[in-house]
Amino acid sequence: MSTAIESKETRNYLNAGYDLKSWLLTLDHKRIGLLYLFSISFFFLLGGLFAVGIRLELLTPPGDLFQSETYNKLFTMHGIIMVFFFLIPSIPAVIGNFLIPIMIGARDLAFPRLNLLSWYVFMVGGTLAISAALMGGIDTGWTFYTPYSSTYSNSNVMVTAVGVFITGFSSILTGLNFLVSIHRMRAPGMTWFRLPLFIWAHYATSLIMVLGTPVVAVTILLVGVERMFRIGIFDPALGGDPVLFQHLFWFYSHPAVYIMILPALGVMSEIISTFTRREVFGYKFVAFSSVAIAVLGFLVWGHHMFVSSQSVYASLVFSIITYLVGVPSAIKVFNWLATIYKGSVSFGTPMIYAFGFIGLFTVGGLTGLFLAAMGLDVHVHDTYFVVAHFHYIMVGGAIMGYLGAIHFWWPKMFGRMYPEVPAKTAAWLVFVGFNFTFFPQFLLGYLGMPRRYHQYPEEFQIFNVMSSIGASVLALGYALPVFYLVWSLKKGEIAGANPWGGTGLEWKTPSPPPTENFEETPVVTEPAYSYHKEEFELVKS
Amino acid sequence: MSSHSAHATAGHPAALLHQFDTADQQKDASTLGMWLFLITEIMFFGGLFIAYIVYRNAYFDSFVAASHTLNIPLGTFNTTVLICSSLTMAMAVHSAQVGNRSRIVLFLVLTLILGAAFLGVKVIEYADKFEHHHVPGPSFQFTEGGNPKNAELFFSLYFGMTGLHALHMIIGAGILLVLIFNASKGWYTPEYYTPVEMFGLYWHFVDIVWIFLFPLLYLLGGHLPPGSGGH
Numbered sequence: 001m002s003t004a005i006e007s008k009e010t011r012n013y014l015n016a017g018y019d020l021k022s023w024l025l026t027l028d029h030k031r032i033g034l035l036y037l038f039s040i041s042f043f044f045l046l047g048g049l050f051a052v053g054i055r056l057e058l059l060t061p062p063g064d065l066f067q068s069e070t071y072n073k074l075f076t077m078h079g080i081i082m083v084f085f086f087l088i089p090s091i092p093a094v095i096g097n098f099l100i101p102i103m104i105g106a107r108d109l110a111f112p113r114l115n116l117l118s119w120y121v122f123m124v125g126g127t128l129a130i131s132a133a134l135m136g137g138i139d140t141g142w143t144f145y146t147p148y149s150s151t152y153s154n155s156n157v158m159v160t161a162v163g164v165f166i167t168g169f170s171s172i173l174t175g176l177n178f179l180v181s182i183h184r185m186r187a188p189g190m191t192w193f194r195l196p197l198f199i200w201a202h203y204a205t206s207l208i209m210v211l212g213t214p215v216v217a218v219t220i221l222l223v224g225v226e227r228m229f230r231i232g233i234f235d236p237a238l239g240g241d242p243v244l245f246q247h248l249f250w251f252y253s254h255p256a257v258y259i260m261i262l263p264a265l266g267v268m269s270e271i272i273s274t275f276t277r278r279e280v281f282g283y284k285f286v287a288f289s290s291v292a293i294a295v296l297g298f299l300v301w302g303h304h305m306f307v308s309s310q311s312v313y314a315s316l317v318f319s320i321i322t323y324l325v326g327v328p329s330a331i332k333v334f335n336w337l338a339t340i341y342k343g344s345v346s347f348g349t350p351m352i353y354a355f356g357f358i359g360l361f362t363v364g365g366l367t368g369l370f371l372a373a374m375g376l377d378v379h380v381h382d383t384y385f386v387v388a389h390f391h392y393i394m395v396g397g398a399i400m401g402y403l404g405a406i407h408f409w410w411p412k413m414f415g416r417m418y419p420e421v422p423a424k425t426a427a428w429l430v431f432v433g434f435n436f437t438f439f440p441q442f443l444l445g446y447l448g449m450p451r452r453y454h455q456y457p458e459e460f461q462i463f464n465v466m467s468s469i470g471a472s473v474l475a476l477g478y479a480l481p482v483f484y485l486v487w488s489l490k491k492g493e494i495a496g497a498n499p500w501g502g503t504g505l506e507w508k509t510p511s512p513p514p515t516e517n518f519e520e521t522p523v524v525t526e527p528a529y530s531y532h533k534e535e536f537e538l539v540k541s
Numbered sequence: 542m543s544s545h546s547a548h549a550t551a552g553h554p555a556a557l558l559h560q561f562d563t564a565d566q567q568k569d570a571s572t573l574g575m576w577l578f579l580i581t582e583i584m585f586f587g588g589l590f591i592a593y594i595v596y597r598n599a600y601f602d603s604f605v606a607a608s609h610t611l612n613i614p615l616g617t618f619n620t621t622v623l624i625c626s627s628l629t630m631a632m633a634v635h636s637a638q639v640g641n642r643s644r645i646v647l648f649l650v651l652t653l654i655l656g657a658a659f660l661g662v663k664v665i666e667y668a669d670k671f672e673h674h675h676v677p678g679p680s681f682q683f684t685e686g687g688n689p690k691n692a693e694l695f696f697s698l699y700f701g702m703t704g705l706h707a708l709h710m711i712i713g714a715g716i717l718l719v720l721i722f723n724a725s726k727g728w729y730t731p732e733y734y735t736p737v738e739m740f741g742l743y744w745h746f747v748d749i750v751w752i753f754l755f756p757l758l759y760l761l762g763g764h765l766p767p768g769s770g771g772h
Binding site (some may be wrong): 101108110176210212214215222230232239241244248391521 | 547558559560561562567568570571574577578580581582584585586587588589592595596599601677678679688690691693695697698701
């Protein structure tokens with residue numbers, strides 16, 4: 001306790017400066033992480049509001065609340081804001097920014113100014129996306145499919161496209177910064193196979209950010225040029241090929257799904273090992289499975305085009321490689337289970353999120369295999385089955401991982417514990433609300449309800465009502481943390497340096513950490529997660 | 542702040558930034574970062590190359606016919622100019638390594654002049670396209686063979702790819718100005734010349750992009766008579 005009080009009085013990154021300038025011009029990765037935290041929380045709220053509109057409209061079979069055009073804009077803005085401005089930056093830009101330098105024993109990322117620039121670039125892109133929404137929205141779907149987006153849509157395609165284009169560069173800069181830092185900034189003794197699995201996951205994520213994002217950038221650039229100058233890169237009326245757009249778009253946007261999920265997979269390894277007091281089972285397999293997911297992720301984009309006139313032989317290959325992604329994903333799930341097995345499990349809030357994550361990620365992953373099957377995909381393509389599948393990965397996976405990470409490292413970030421009872425309540429609300437929202441959508445999709453329509457036959461109403469009620473519970477689960485986490489900033493119990501008894505370097509520095517992260521550069525002498533050793537010593541003595 | 546930031550005089554560009562332990566580590570990080578940046582650039586241009594290859598195969602005759610209207614002597618001249626500018630850039634990096642200040646400036650200026658010459662020739666070529674109504678848009682005309690719609694696609698890609706390349710040259714010229722200014726003040730020494738070296742990587746990259754663009758746009762299919770049907 002005395003050390004905790006001491007750490008509160010010593011200098012840390014939070015009390016290093018209080019004026020606006022010390023935040024807006026900060027080069028400290030921890031402060032930049034918090035800048036991202038506030039920004040993406042705002043975008044999450046905004047994207048959530050669009051979802052509220054969707055769920056309200058779908059309460060009743062006729063399209064009675066919004067006109068079809070308004071509804072098109074609602075789901076488009078929901079998708080664009082959530083994908084590009086919340087999910088992609090969520091764990092990497094907030095948690096990764098905060099933790100990667102600390103976990104590898106560095107004082108900062110390799111390029112702090114680039115890191116700050118990436119936040120400003122993100123905000124410029126985000127501002128453009130918001131202004132597109134204020135100017136009347138965009139109705140192309142988040143996928144910007146041509147020739148609708150490049151020729152026919154009368155909504156604010158240009159502003160949104162420029163916003164997404166610009167935001168892409170923040171993602172590239174973040175990925176580049178992480179890769180260089182992980183390669184060149186590790187503390188003495190921090191070898192590749194002593195790195196926490198969180199770092200491996202972010203390494204794989206950064207590879208996708210660096211290799212994939214430029215392709216979507218040039219694709220969106222071409223859509224913009226086509227829209228402005230009426231040239232025919234993707235417009236069949238002018239000799240262009242709309243399927244080429246789909247190829248280029250999914251070349252990034254499928255791996256982008258792994259940008260969202262891989263960091264969450266990394267978070268899970270950290271939480272599960274800490275809350276079971278065990279080394280992650282099969283460390284190297286889990287580490288390489290992250291890289292395998294990133295590599296395979298670049299070879300599966302064609303499974304979005306099974307019904308887009310793609311050659312059936314190409315589809316066959318894409319289908320098989322998509323199945324292969326199941327292998328490294330399953331390695332992770334089974335290895336976590338093996339870690340939990342016979343571990344001394346404690347049920348803190350992060351662990352509840354972890355258990356939820358394992359279940360939801362498994363359902364999301366397995367239904368992904370359904371969709372990779374060419375015959376079945378023709379049946380469920382563009383139905384609510386697809387919507388349910390990717391929400392299990394993006395919401396059930398990525399957001400559960402994000403919330404688990406926020407709770408797990410909250411004491412490190414702010415030096416205070418969150419209150420356990422409301423936190424557990426929120427975690428359960430999220431889990432139950434999520435399943436109520438999205439499981440009925442699997443059934444809807446299988447029964448044939450197409451996505452992106454604001455009206456539906458009456459026999460589908462019961463599932464849609466379930467889904468909307470579930471969404472309200474989910475919203476409550478998301479709102480609760482805002483209150484108790486803010487409350488905990490002043491009133492929470494003082495956390496101390498290592499509230500969970502973790503073994504990572506981040507737990508060896510005070511909470512909140514000093515600006516330089518460590519008083520002196522740490523020297524690493526043992527592998528990550530060496531819990532078994534201390535317990536073994538305990539038994540021996 | 543700890544003692545880490547006290548290695549070199551503050552404000553000097555060669556100062557060791559606080560997050561690094563050694564100057565070597567700092568330079569390694571910059572180099573790796575630059576290479577990664579160049580990889581993102583390859584992926585960025587890659588999208589356009591893919592589009593070009595797809596359409597060249599789909600509309601072979603029109604693309605050959607359109608390609609025939611490009612000025613090969615000017616393109617060859619520009620290729621030579623760019624290769625020379627890569628040489629002068631490499632000489633500038635070498636001069637920095639051996640610490641010859643006036644030669645750094647000289648070679649950087651030469652690089653800038655050659656870069657400007659390339660852009661000047663590009664202006665002549667573009668102006669020619671405007672004259673012949675080969676610029677995609679409402680006034681586009683193409684009577685040299687093939688389907689005019691598809692020839693227009695060729696010119697869309699031609700302007701897209703060479704335009705993006707020229708934009709990289711213009712950005713490079715801007716950075717060169719800064720480097721020349723700093724070099725003339727003697728900022729670059731054998732101990733610290735990272736910016737010159739990193740810019741060298743960038744300049745060579747832009748050069749290599751052109752090495753791919755030139756045969757792809759100007760030369761491929763050059764032996765075929767217009768409208769021959771190709772394969």
